[in-house]
Amino acid sequence: MGQTIAQKIFAAHLREEPFPGTYVLDLDRVLCHEITTPVAIADLEWRGKDRVFDPNKIKAVIDHVTPAKDSKTAIQGKILREWAERHSIPDFFDIGQNGVCHALFPEKGFIRPGFTVIMGDSHTCTHGAFGAFAAGVGTTDLEVGILKGVCAFRKPQSILVNIAGTLPEHVYAKDVILHIIHKLGVNGATDCVIEFRGPVVDAMSMDARMTLTNMAIEAGGTCGICLPDQVTVDYLWPFISEEYESKEAALSDFKKWHSDDDAEYAKVLDIDVTGLEPQVTYDYKPDCVKSAREMAGTPVNQVYIGTCTNGRLEDLQQAAEILRGHKLAPNVRGILSPGTPKVFREAMDQGILAVFMDAGFCITNPTCGACLGMSNGVLAPGEACAATSNRNFQGRMGKGGMVYLMSPATAAATGIKGAVTDPRDL
Amino acid sequence: MKRVFGGPAIFLDRSDINTDEIIPARYLTEVTKEALKPYLLEDLKLSGFDPGGKALQKATVVVARKNFGCGSSREHAPWSLEVNGIYTVIAESYARIFRQNMFNCGMLAIELPAADIDKIFAMADHGEVDISVDLEGHRLTAISGSRKEVFNFDISPFDQALVEAGGWVEFADQRY
Numbered sequence A: 001m002g003q004t005i006a007q008k009i010f011a012a013h014l015r016e017e018p019f020p021g022t023y024v025l026d027l028d029r030v031l032c033h034e035i036t037t038p039v040a041i042a043d044l045e046w047r048g049k050d051r052v053f054d055p056n057k058i059k060a061v062i063d064h065v066t067p068a069k070d071s072k073t074a075i076q077g078k079i080l081r082e083w084a085e086r087h088s089i090p091d092f093f094d095i096g097q098n099g100v101c102h103a104l105f106p107e108k109g110f111i112r113p114g115f116t117v118i119m120g121d122s123h124t125c126t127h128g129a130f131g132a133f134a135a136g137v138g139t140t141d142l143e144v145g146i147l148k149g150v151c152a153f154r155k156p157q158s159i160l161v162n163i164a165g166t167l168p169e170h171v172y173a174k175d176v177i178l179h180i181i182h183k184l185g186v187n188g189a190t191d192c193v194i195e196f197r198g199p200v201v202d203a204m205s206m207d208a209r210m211t212l213t214n215m216a217i218e219a220g221g222t223c224g225i226c227l228p229d230q231v232t233v234d235y236l237w238p239f240i241s242e243e244y245e246s247k248e249a250a251l252s253d254f255k256k257w258h259s260d261d262d263a264e265y266a267k268v269l270d271i272d273v274t275g276l277e278p279q280v281t282y283d284y285k286p287d288c289v290k291s292a293r294e295m296a297g298t299p300v301n302q303v304y305i306g307t308c309t310n311g312r313l314e315d316l317q318q319a320a321e322i323l324r325g326h327k328l329a330p331n332v333r334g335i336l337s338p339g340t341p342k343v344f345r346e347a348m349d350q351g352i353l354a355v356f357m358d359a360g361f362c363i364t365n366p367t368c369g370a371c372l373g374m375s376n377g378v379l380a381p382g383e384a385c386a387a388t389s390n391r392n393f394q395g396r397m398g399k400g401g402m403v404y405l406m407s408p409a410t411a412a413a414t415g416i417k418g419a420v421t422d423p424r425d426l
Numbered sequence B: 001m002k003r004v005f006g007g008p009a010i011f012l013d014r015s016d017i018n019t020d021e022i023i024p025a026r027y028l029t030e031v032t033k034e035a036l037k038p039y040l041l042e043d044l045k046l047s048g049f050d051p052g053g054k055a056l057q058k059a060t061v062v063v064a065r066k067n068f069g070c071g072s073s074r075e076h077a078p079w080s081l082e083v084n085g086i087y088t089v090i091a092e093s094y095a096r097i098f099r100q101n102m103f104n105c106g107m108l109a110i111e112l113p114a115a116d117i118d119k120i121f122a123m124a125d126h127g128e129v130d131i132s133v134d135l136e137g138h139r140l141t142a143i144s145g146s147r148k149e150v151f152n153f154d155i156s157p158f159d160q161a162l163v164e165a166g167g168w169v170e171f172a173d174q175r176y
């Protein structure tokens, strides 16, 4: 019986199987941010176990609320900052260098095919775009990861999602994943790895693949995963050129992780995107999805472009393409939070930020920002936001606020009209 | 840390209750569990449910439907239950991270088939329901007035070991 990529990664990292069906894995990366890590640090201190298993495998960033907005968030940052220093963690990113964790860490070349990655953040599944097994965990799992470099998982079942066809104009990875979540349902992939394959995925950039894998958790998935290929090699080449003689050598090494042809899947979903339209959520669950045209005319007060789902350069380019020469509708507040300093800089160099500013957007530093209603950009009760983020839960962006999830292009078109708009109808 | 599981139950009759509803992100700036206490389920909109009400105050068991605890990985969700004395959740199914967080904290996330969950919900129509949990025997008993129902549940040996050890940190530290 063949193995899936997830099973291969499990086999290569198995520390032990303490009970049948429970796999304790060695970790290559333990990623940390300032919301869920300080509690883990405090608990480790309280237990007299303030140690780290390997400072080089731990990466940390302050990203959710930065600059700090009040004393409490300042203390969270301080705890993480001092801990990183105390344990000589070389890769710690503070203000000036920081950005949204799931945009920043991949961009630094920290994630490689075949890696095991955990973070105290549910969207850790994003890193599976590189052919890694990457899972969000709670603070206790994070704590044990920091201390021991291990994490326990159940046997991974995989759902294969084959994506075929041709993406129509103004239909993007975000629309594809919203459509897939709609098909699977919010718990359709619980305890499963979602393996994204097919010609549409092959043709996607790493930016687009990360949008796809980012939302695996919205269907309950443990990880979203893509098979590492030439696109992966090209992206990682600046970081791996000393480890491999050539790109060909890297590619053939990465291929050892590919799922076998006779691997077993819990479920196979075939999607053809040829007729897919821009997608928008309604209600308070990410599987409540309609086409932008069905939702057309729904008014919004705010547009938010950024986050770990859609805060990368390609996303900003796609929004700018729509925004160019237009202005936000009166009474619509536009907020752009580029994912990382590198994205910010490149968007500036390419004139993309100017397009956003001309349209009337406010541009913040790289941060999670408005995504989760605990930093800036909080909605008032009764207000609605067109957002490129990943969660439309009740109160997510502020008590009594409504969030409509969509692609950067649809969000841009929606901002221009002041109501949900299919970018093709602009 | 030996815990007593069971007690008066509160019924949340909906699927897909997410961790933003259990504890909203605006309280994630707290670095102690105790500070979360007043905010449990604050954003949950459910007819008949009052986050400030007596029923929640009294409860030590939560009964819900499918996919309980979906969304954000925040362990603040189980903690906000814990500091309110709720160590047991009974549902038809869970989101993976929430379920693991519960066991990692040495608490119980018990899964029962839909038919059993229906039966417990039906008991709630006749008054308050008290649940007792037999962890060794993998059995739970629901009592409401003169009505009594017994259910068997499965728990993986790993999850059971975590609850017995008082959580994953203790377990892992002895072992790895």
Ligand code: SF4
Pocket: A064, A100, A101, A102, A121, A123, A307, A308, A309, A367, A368, A371, A372, A389, A390
């Ligand atoms: S951008 Fe939003 S979803 Fe992504 S890590 Fe930050 S808060 Fe979480």
